[in-house]
């Protein structure tokens with residue numbers, strides 16, 4: 100068919116970096132240690148979190164691999180890699196984050212369902228590929244179209260992996276056509292990650308994946324097989340029965356999935372230079388981490404407290420070295436996280452807290468209890484770490 104095969108066991112999964120913290124072995128779900136995450140603005144692919152629902156699909160012959168673009172369009176088309184390589188290539192620096200990032204901490208309030216993650220189900224990469232808006236033009240869908248002449252309003256991305264949540268069917272998701280045809284939305288069919296020529300790691304979607312900047316990672320379908328132009332949004336499990344946020348009162352007995360929209364992303368700031376409980380030598384302590392918002396919004400401010408939230412100081416923010424970070428400025432990568440850093444004198448055991456403000460003036464909620472939800476997604480609450488000051492040699 101399109102040249103992608105989906106193994107039914109894990110024996111062909113690729114080797115992975117030994118420092119990754121494994122949350123589930125099969126399917127493979129892992130995140131890097133906190134310190135590795137903030138060691139660089141661009142996350143090396145071996146440290147980029149891996150979020151899978153099935154064994155990794157394999158391509159036998161890259162030249163025979165193709166994506167089928169069909170549905171509510173006049174002339175469906177089979178696209179080979181050479182057709183996609185021919186289109187203008189864009190490099191987009193974009194952060195992907197799983198909606199389940201920081202789920203483990205949410206589970207401590209009251210148990211939630213889903214793979215546990217610490218704070219590193221996130222990474223920032225330079226994705227190289229064709230814009231989806233250019234690809235759609237190949238079948239006659241113009242830029243900025245929000246509906247096709249046959250009533251298509253959504254673009255569905257379908258893979259081949261055999262997910263148990265889909266009863267053995269493939270992973271799939273969709274975005275509105277208006278987003279897909281908007282060149283400014285930077286939606287990519289990516290065949291490169293971090294500048295390796297025509298290469299994307301097997302774990303991250305080789306040979307072709309979708310990258311939808313500014314929204315939860317779940318929409319960025321890996322190992323793309325089909326692009327369907329459809330009238331209603333994708334009805335797959337991962338769109339309709341997962342990755343939606345409910346209020347704290349909803350439980351597994353009274354849940355009605357239809358009452359909520361598929362979830363977007365909202366802002367996070369996380370301290371990565373310290374674990375949840377760390378022992379420190381009293382004195383100057385560097386506190387660093389990442390802050391990210393959704394929808395391309397910038398980070399206006401990151402506030403850090405070293406007294407549990409009574410008083411705050413502003414951290415410095417940066418993306419590229421030597422370029423001062425300015426939210427919503429043309430010199431900033433709008434889809435990418437912002438790293439922050441501040442040095443504080445810490446003499447006693449205390450709690451360190453971080454919270455960010457984005458360019459739409461959104462502030463993170465203080466308490467995880469207030470945003471608890473049964474699927475354990477979008478734990479955007481203030482990030483807190485406890486430090487124990489110890490004068491003895493560490």
Ligand SMILES: Nc1nc2c(c(=O)[nH]1)N[C@H]1C(S)=C(S)[C@@H](COP(=O)(O)O)O[C@H]1N2
Pocket residue numbers: 147148149150151152153195196197198258259260270302303304315316317318319320321322
């Ligand atoms: N085909 C396919 N695409 C997928 C997934 C998957 O399991 N299969 N997982 C999704 C989820 S939930 C996330 S958060 C991101 C993770 O991308 P990464 O593993 O490259 O970090 O991919 C998304 N795309």
Ligand SMILES: [Mo]
Pocket residue numbers: 150196197198199316317
């Ligand atoms: Mo995810």
